[in-house]
Amino acid sequence: MSRSPERVPRGVSGARFAPAFLLLLGLAATPLGPACAAEPGRGFGLGRPATAEEIRAWDIDVRPDGRGLPEGSGTAAEGEPIFADKCASCHGDFAEGLDRWTALAGGVGTLQSDNPVRTIGSYWPYLSTAYDYIFRAMPFGNAQSLKPDEVYALIAYILLMNGIIADDRFALSNENFNSVRLPNENNFIEDNRPDTATLKDGEPCMNDCKPQVEVTMRARVLDVTPENDDNGAAKRAIE
Amino acid sequence: MSRNKKPSIEAGSSGSRRAFLRSSIAAGGALVAGSSSARAQSDTAITQVQDWARRLGKGVDRTAYGQPSPHEKDVVRRHVEWLTPSVQTAVNFTPLHELDGIITPNGLCFERHHAGVAEVEPDKYRLMINGLVERPLVFTLDDLKRFPRRNQINFLECAANTGMEWRGVQLNGCQFTHGMLHNVMYTGVPLRLLFEAAGLKTSARWVMAEGADASAMNRSLPMSKALDDCMIAFKMNGEALRPEQGYPARLVVPGWEGSLWVKWIRRLEIGDEPWHSREETSKYTDLLANGKSRRFTWEMDCKSVITSPSPQAPVKHKRGQTVITGLAWSGRGTIARVDVSLDGGRNWVAARIDGPSLDKSLHRFYYDFDWNGEAVLLQSRAVDSSGYIQPTKAELRQVRGTNSVYHNNSIQTWYLKKNGEVENVEIS
Structure with missing residues (x-):
């Protein structure tokens, strides 16, 4: 029943989309009962229209193409005192990161090292992510409190700390936002797993798979398990 | 008193060598009284009338919501303080070494938050669907519960599970190496039904899921999924x-x-492109040795681990009949088989999968054997229904390097020593 064409949502009959969608309907095999099959498949009359004001209140996301950026502007010079007031206690005066809190600047040239430092300047592909994240989640514990001009000013300050802009009077705005590109944008690739053996490469070995086995590393040497945490050994965090 | 009583593992010290030795001695002492080789001395657990056999127990409603036995007080989630900068952005770990079967009890499911736990009032809960839809809609919780429901059992594994072990062993416990994992039966509404209600536009390719917490956690999801x-x-x-x-x-x-499993979900926006949110760019991307990073690495690869014996679950009975048990799972389907090695991967034997084998769910496996009391290097290796073979650490490092943080599904080695103690080790 769930495979009948009537159950395809309105407007998804685009040529590129339809085959995948129909295939998925078959795979999903959703165990909907007869009562569902009797419904028109248009939402069962549930929910109500969202008002424009409601959508404005929650639709806070920003995409790499700039969609979602609110009107506003700010300079690094304007951002510096805001950063000092609202961000520096965790991220450091110069966005270098304090303790285990995230560094937002620096790290260029470290990605192939044993200690890669992933900052907005060294790692992030898109600047839009900074706007999206700063407004929705920062300052930590006082989210969604910044004005657009403040967010632009903070991003300008972070760009200055990363050496991506040089002028602290440059006004970053929704108009020129997409003119700023981050240096690591082109170093992201699509998922190409599986990247290790599958049965196509042969059955897994069952006997005499390798020569003598020796223990090469022991957790007790580092001994950073919480219950055992009585020495100051190096600890590698997950960030 | 009773030889079935858990040895006295004290909170906060259950992984230490001292605690292990204490508990071994306690267990050994009890064994003398209860073992078949000491029949001359009768077991007072039998010969004496126990308190619980003489006196009335607690009545109903003593605890309106039932709690585990006080003897199980150490079976709890634990967190590793040094991993994250604050408890609001931290993770704790499911005590896999104490669990069996495939279902994780709700109170033991690991936690991972980005801004603490949002305490959403159900009467004020709203789910909005907007973006490339014919009819932007708002649902209340009651609305959602009126849609046709579906039940499914699925594992949830954090992409960073086992992430601390990329460069080498450092956490001595299955709870900490593999405990960002749980398996639960969910009841809910298929997204497909909600999207039908709103009416997808032809350009709808992506969904952004957004939480109501103080990080408004957001992730992009392809429409096909x-x-x-x-x-x-x-x-x-x-x-x-x-x-x-x-x-x-x-x-x-x-x-x-x-x-991707956004909690306290408040909004689903439909779009034609992904959003590249912080949690899919700065985080949850996999840095390779050459400096390139994989993104949108959504699928969880086939993985398994022996949960007992393990460092927090040592063997206390000396040699003889021994149960090895563990979990296997794959984001690509079901588990086809699990093999166990007692010699660090030189030789393998098939383990027995027991209980339901469900799509994208934990599978429980066992290997029952007669331990000769000698040191053993325990490993498990799973193969899933797509033919994917769980790799060794060396194989994974070869293709990924050691900076990936995420998606470490390599074979785990536990060193079971003669005294029954177990340690997390790496081998040649």
Whole structure:
């Protein structure tokens, strides 16, 4: 029943989309009962229209193409005192990161090292992510409190700390936002797993798979398990 | 007193060598009284009338919501303080070494938050669908519960599970190496039904899921996956979601990394491109040795681990009949087989999978053997229904390097020593 064409949502009959969608309907095999099959498949009359004001209140996301950026502007010079007031206690005066809190600047040239430092300047592909994240989640514990001009000013300050802009009077705005590109944008690739053996490469070995086995590393040497945490050994965090 | 009583493992010291030795001695002492080789001395657990056999027990309603036995007080989630900068952005770990079967009890499911637990009032809960739809809609919790429901059992694994072990062993316990994992039966509404209600536009290719917490956690999801098997769940293991698991409603994304399973979900925006949110660019991307990073690495690869014996679950009975048990799972389907090695991967034997074998769910395996009391290097290796073979650490490092953080599904080695103690080790 769930495979009948009537159950395809309105407007998804685009040529590129339809085959995948129909295939998925078959795979999903959703165990909907007869009562569902009797419904028109248009939402069962549930929910109500969202008002424009409601959508404005929650639709806070920003995409790499700039969609979602609110009107506003700010300079690094304007951002510096805001950063000092609202961000520096965790991220450091110069966005270098304090303790285990995230560094937002620096790290260029470290990605192939044993200690890669992933900052907005060294790692992030898109600047839009900074706007999206700063407004929705920062300052930590006082989210969604910044004005657009403040967010632009903070991003300008972070760009200055990363050496991506040089002028602290440059006004970053929704108009020129997409003119700023981050240096690591082109170093992201699509998922190409599986990247290790599958049965196509042969059955897994069952006997005499390798020569003598020796223990090469022991957790007790580092001994950073919480219950055992009585020495100051190096600890590698997950960030 | 009773030889079945758990040895006195003290809270906060259960992993230490001292605690292990104490408990071994305690268990050994009890064994003398209860073992068949000491029949001359009768077991007072039998010959004496126990308190619980003489006196009335507690009546009903003593605890309106039932709690585990006080003897199980150490079976709890634990966190590793140094991993994260604050408890609001921290993770704790499921005590896998103490669990059996495939279902994780709700109170033991690991927690991972980005801004603490949102305490959403159910009467003020709203789910909005907007973007490339014919009819932007708002649903209340009651609205969601009037849609046709679906039940499915799925594992949720954080992409960073085992992430601390990329460069070498450092955590001595299955709870800490593999405990960002749980397996729950969800009840909820397929996203497909909600999207039908709103009417997808022809350009609809992506969904952004957004939480109501103070990080407004957001992730992009391809429409094909959303329509396939994703749902908004409001029940876990039959009861309302726990607050720390997204009460009153969360996204379920079977087989894909945990951070996609947005908790306290408030909004689904439909779009034609992904959003590249912070949690899919700065985080949850996999840095390779050459400096390139994989993105949108959603699928959780086939993985297994022996949960007992393990460092927090040593063998206390000396040689003889021994149960090896563990978990296997894959984001690509079911588990076809699990092999166990006692010699660090030189030789393998088939383990026995017991219990339900469900799509994108934990599988429970056992290997029952007669331990000769000699040191053993324990490993497990799973193969899933797609033919994917769980790799060794060396194989994974060869293709990924050691900076990936995420998606470490390599074979785990536990060193079972003659005295029954178990240690997390790496081998040649």
